[in-house]
Amino acid sequence: MEITKQHVENVLNDIARRCRGPGGAVAVVKDGEVIGQRIWGFADLDTLTTLTAETLFPICSITKQFVCALLIDLERNPSPALAAQGDVRQQLSAHLRDLLSPELKDSGLTIDQLCSMQSGMRDYWAMTTLMGAKPDDEFLIARDCPPMLELTKSFQFEPGTEFSYCNLNFHIVAQAIERATGESLGKLLEERVLRPAGMATAFLCPNTSKHPPPCVGYEGDEGHGYVPAVNRMEWAGDAGLVASLTDMIAYEKYLDRCSSDPVSWYNEAIATPKYKDGTPARYRFGLGHVDIDGVHTIGHGGALRGYRLHRRHAPAERLSVVVLFNNDADASGPNIDIFRALLNLPKPEVTSIQPANEWFGAFLDMDTQLSIVVTKAEKQGEVAISYAGSPEPIRLNSPVSGKSNSMIATIDGDSLIIHRLGDNRKLAARRITPKESVLKEDSFQGPYHCAEINSTFHCFGEAGVFYGIFAGYLGRGHATPMRYLGDDVWVLTCPRGLDAPAPGDWTVVFRRDEQGSVAGFTIGCWLARGLKYEKWPKHT
Numbered sequence: 001m002e003i004t005k006q007h008v009e010n011v012l013n014d015i016a017r018r019c020r021g022p023g024g025a026v027a028v029v030k031d032g033e034v035i036g037q038r039i040w041g042f043a044d045l046d047t048l049t050t051l052t053a054e055t056l057f058p059i060c061s062i063t064k065q066f067v068c069a070l071l072i073d074l075e076r077n078p079s080p081a082l083a084a085q086g087d088v089r090q091q092l093s094a095h096l097r098d099l100l101s102p103e104l105k106d107s108g109l110t111i112d113q114l115c116s117m118q119s120g121m122r123d124y125w126a127m128t129t130l131m132g133a134k135p136d137d138e139f140l141i142a143r144d145c146p147p148m149l150e151l152t153k154s155f156q157f158e159p160g161t162e163f164s165y166c167n168l169n170f171h172i173v174a175q176a177i178e179r180a181t182g183e184s185l186g187k188l189l190e191e192r193v194l195r196p197a198g199m200a201t202a203f204l205c206p207n208t209s210k211h212p213p214p215c216v217g218y219e220g221d222e223g224h225g226y227v228p229a230v231n232r233m234e235w236a237g238d239a240g241l242v243a244s245l246t247d248m249i250a251y252e253k254y255l256d257r258c259s260s261d262p263v264s265w266y267n268e269a270i271a272t273p274k275y276k277d278g279t280p281a282r283y284r285f286g287l288g289h290v291d292i293d294g295v296h297t298i299g300h301g302g303a304l305r306g307y308r309l310h311r312r313h314a315p316a317e318r319l320s321v322v323v324l325f326n327n328d329a330d331a332s333g334p335n336i337d338i339f340r341a342l343l344n345l346p347k348p349e350v351t352s353i354q355p356a357n358e359w360f361g362a363f364l365d366m367d368t369q370l371s372i373v374v375t376k377a378e379k380q381g382e383v384a385i386s387y388a389g390s391p392e393p394i395r396l397n398s399p400v401s402g403k404s405n406s407m408i409a410t411i412d413g414d415s416l417i418i419h420r421l422g423d424n425r426k427l428a429a430r431r432i433t434p435k436e437s438v439l440k441e442d443s444f445q446g447p448y449h450c451a452e453i454n455s456t457f458h459c460f461g462e463a464g465v466f467y468g469i470f471a472g473y474l475g476r477g478h479a480t481p482m483r484y485l486g487d488d489v490w491v492l493t494c495p496r497g498l499d500a501p502a503p504g505d506w507t508v509v510f511r512r513d514e515q516g517s518v519a520g521f522t523i524g525c526w527l528a529r530g531l532k533y534e535k536w537p538k539h540t
Helices: 005-016 060-076 080-083 088-099 110-113 124-132 140-151 169-181 184-194 245-259 267-269 334-342
Strands: 022-028 033-044 218-221 225-230 242-243 287-292 295-304 306-314 319-325 361-365 371-376 382-386 392-398 401-403 405-411 415-420 425-432 444-451 456-464 465-472 480-487 490-492 505-513 518-525 528-537
Touching: 005 022, 005 033, 005 334, 005 401, 033 371, 060 088, 060 110, 060 169, 060 184, 060 267, 060 306, 080 088, 080 169, 088 169, 088 306, 088 415, 124 140, 124 169, 124 184, 124 465, 140 169, 169 184, 169 245, 184 225, 184 465, 218 465, 242 245, 245 267, 245 306, 287 401, 295 334, 319 334, 361 528, 371 415, 371 425, 382 401, 382 405, 392 405, 480 518
Parallel strands: none
Antiparallel strands: 022 033, 022 319, 218 225, 287 295, 295 306, 306 319, 361 371, 361 425, 371 382, 382 392, 392 401, 401 405, 405 415, 415 425, 444 456, 444 528, 456 465, 465 480, 480 490, 490 505, 505 518, 518 528
16 A cells, blocks of 8 residues: 555654653655654753754664674675684684683574574673662673673573573674674774664764763653653663664665665575574564564664664565654554554454453462563453563453463463463463461571572561662662562562663562571572572571
């Protein structure tokens, strides 16, 4: 169907009205040309500096695909110095091995597994919480990343078998590239990716406290007000690029040209993702693959406190959408809504199926030791499942089963079965039930230690009201409330972290010895799981 200019204007105006925030910038590229853009609001609410198409935003994790483009270009077109050293991939793999801790050096971990989020390593921004970081702390690459790599001593699953989002993957790839080439990541990106793509003002700005003015990122919402976000992290590889809407439009035009070239780096990057056993995956080379009612799209989001961004491309339809917000409002949903509206895709049907009562409550996945909470969803005929952060709605196809783009779920009494399609993981969870006797215990309090990451956890409180503090090489964190779910399972709330969005609630599963005394716990979230803490003797 033809997409008219008036239709695009109406759709983008609707997005601006729905997502007012401090400001936003949206663009649509069709057949290699801009067919609409909408910019509204302010880059800085105090100075009333308006947003423009030239305002630079940190594009955060969208950076990952640019690093992969660089990786492919280095392999195809190595510099004379790089070529003289032999096979580029072998060089990068050797540097990868050198970057890993002694425990992982001989694991066989590959560059492709890192670039496809199949490494099995824990996300380092989530891990900073366990290492004692406070949300507004400074984190510097040269000072703070080497200890993090040294303390990364195990996998949370066998590499190549599952998906789990991990920013550390791309930090390692970037470090390997710099070591192999002897050049800075920023210089390489500019020369080999950004300028060839026509991105005239984009550049790598690793330090989030030094983003170019005038754009300010804001935390909050209309109900609570907007306040400038504080960011003091350095990141490069997993994020770090800043770019304007004009830059992003140039990039989408460039990708449209690349997609028509069968030997382009882009067509290599978007080849069908797979796990090592050949099972189809949904992520490869910094790009997520999402079907929107039969329309295959490829893209990625980005997030930092005060910023949410999303770009997505449908190669067959030659349609791209870019959404940039300088606040914490979701950018992915509006991006997909624009695709739906412009391609006249059907709206999801509303079902009248009523969920069985067994759905609702808290469950524990027996393998990952992560909690799963099922609640009522906003829409009729759906339930909301919280596992990987925010609640995800699934549409019921019977009172006891349902599905979404990311999962298939079934409830059978006290057993919850979930197939996480994107993760290549099947969860078998059991219901956990609150016990009054547990709430009356004081034995949870005290110090605990995780030898693997040299992290200490202090639990304070009594009679069911507990708080926790982590201490590690990054310092001593804030006291955080703990919420009881059932059995010996608690969650430690984590609404803010160094990175954004924060890892969310950490599941704490306490262990008891043969006498029934609390001996330790296993802690984890979707981004970082399976870490064991032992309770220290009372005299320590």
